[in-house]
Each structure stands twice: as C-alpha cells, then as structure tokens.
Amino acid sequence: MSKWQEEKAERNRQATARLARSLPAIFPSAVLARALNRSFIPPTPRLAIDSYWRAHPFRADRLARGLATRSGAPAGWTWRLGDGRESGLPLTFRTPPAPYRERAYALGPGFCCVCGQPVYRFGWHIDLWGTGANKNANWHSACVIAWQFWNAPSSEAPFLRRLQARRCGQTGKRLWKRAEVDHRVPLFRVWSEHREASWPRLLAYWGLPNLQVINRDVHAAKCAIEARDRRAASFRYV
Numbered sequence: 001m002s003k004w005q006e007e008k009a010e011r012n013r014q015a016t017a018r019l020a021r022s023l024p025a026i027f028p029s030a031v032l033a034r035a036l037n038r039s040f041i042p043p044t045p046r047l048a049i050d051s052y053w054r055a056h057p058f059r060a061d062r063l064a065r066g067l068a069t070r071s072g073a074p075a076g077w078t079w080r081l082g083d084g085r086e087s088g089l090p091l092t093f094r095t096p097p098a099p100y101r102e103r104a105y106a107l108g109p110g111f112c113c114v115c116g117q118p119v120y121r122f123g124w125h126i127d128l129w130g131t132g133a134n135k136n137a138n139w140h141s142a143c144v145i146a147w148q149f150w151n152a153p154s155s156e157a158p159f160l161r162r163l164q165a166r167r168c169g170q171t172g173k174r175l176w177k178r179a180e181v182d183h184r185v186p187l188f189r190v191w192s193e194h195r196e197a198s199w200p201r202l203l204a205y206w207g208l209p210n211l212q213v214i215n216r217d218v219h220a221a222k223c224a225i226e227a228r229d230r231r232a233a234s235f236r237y238v
C-alpha cells in the first residue's frame, strides 16, 4: 500500500468512527449507504446528507419542487424583478422565482427559503426524529443543491449527458465533447409569455423538465433564432 493509500485509509477510519459517534439511531438508510461507500467518508451526518444530495441533483430538483407545491405561493405574490438587496427580489428573469426568499414573504427561522417548508435536523425535509423544525436553518440540504442546479445547470452537464444516453436533445445525434446545456423553453420566453403561471409550477422551467444537452452548433443556431424572435417581439432585455 502506498503512503497516500495508507493516509486515506487512516482518514477514512477516523471519519467512520466520528460519523458512528454522531449518528442518531434513526438516519436515512440511502444516505448512510452512500456515505460509507464514498472514497472519502463524510465525518458528520450533516456532511453525509449534503454529499447525498450533491450526488443526486435531479432528485433534489424534484424534491424541492414537490415541497414547494405543498407550500404554494403566498397570497398576493406575483413574480417580479427588483433590486435584489433590500427586497430580496431577483435582479433578472434568469433567477428562479422564489417568493420565500423575498423579504415581504419570508417565513423566518426554521423554514426553507426556497420551498417554504419546515427544515428539520441536519437540513432534512422530514422530521424523522420528532424534534420539530430546526430554528437555526432556513435551507433544506436538498434545496441548496436544487437552487444551485437551477441557477447553474451547466455544472450538472455530465449527469444530463448520461440521462440522454449521450445523444443531442435536439437532433438525436451523438453528443460532442463540447455540447452545451440549454433551456428548451428559453428563460426570456418564460418571463415574457409564462409569467402568470402559478408558482411553483414555474420552477419546472429551471428544472430537469426544461433542460437538455445539445451540440454546440445546434445551440448556436437555436440561440440565433431565439434572438431574432426576441427582437421581433421588441422585448426589453433585462
């Protein structure tokens, strides 16, 4: 065994011991199974849960939208853009609408700012431990990953490529190395044509249902057509 392998094995022994010490009697079995299979074992339950969602961005996306459906939009809320800072309103239509991140509708400690549902121990979305909402948290661990995915879907390109069996989402041809992630319905169109859709149904435009990987030349052509349509609609670009 090389020195590096020995160090890694020792580090994992320590991490496993630390995890075992801090693990509650009840813990999601899929999360634990994944944690123990990692090449670097996460040393705390919280890190085990974060690592689980990081490995399953599509599951996180679906869960976050499902949780948001339970909350629904606050009464009187509409999708608006703003100055960001004070109001919490998004600066551009590229940011997914999230009413509970807005100052006027924030639910406060213990509630997730993305989906509006209570956050429990370790950022989990179900109260497996009967301890009630975690007043120090305002993000579900899954919603952190979903939010990152919605804002930067290109970072999950390898997952999307695999999902499409490495075929271009637009032409069905083999995907090239430099293929790009594309919103089937472009976000400017979501803002200009679907703005009145109910929340959180809107979020599906940022999630997996509206994403595809397409070859670069196809993407460039699609963007050119979209730009022409946008000009034709004399849309005020934000």
Ligand SMILES: [Zn+2]
Binding pocket: 064, 067, 112, 113, 114, 115, 116, 117, 139, 140, 143
């Ligand atoms: Zn959430």
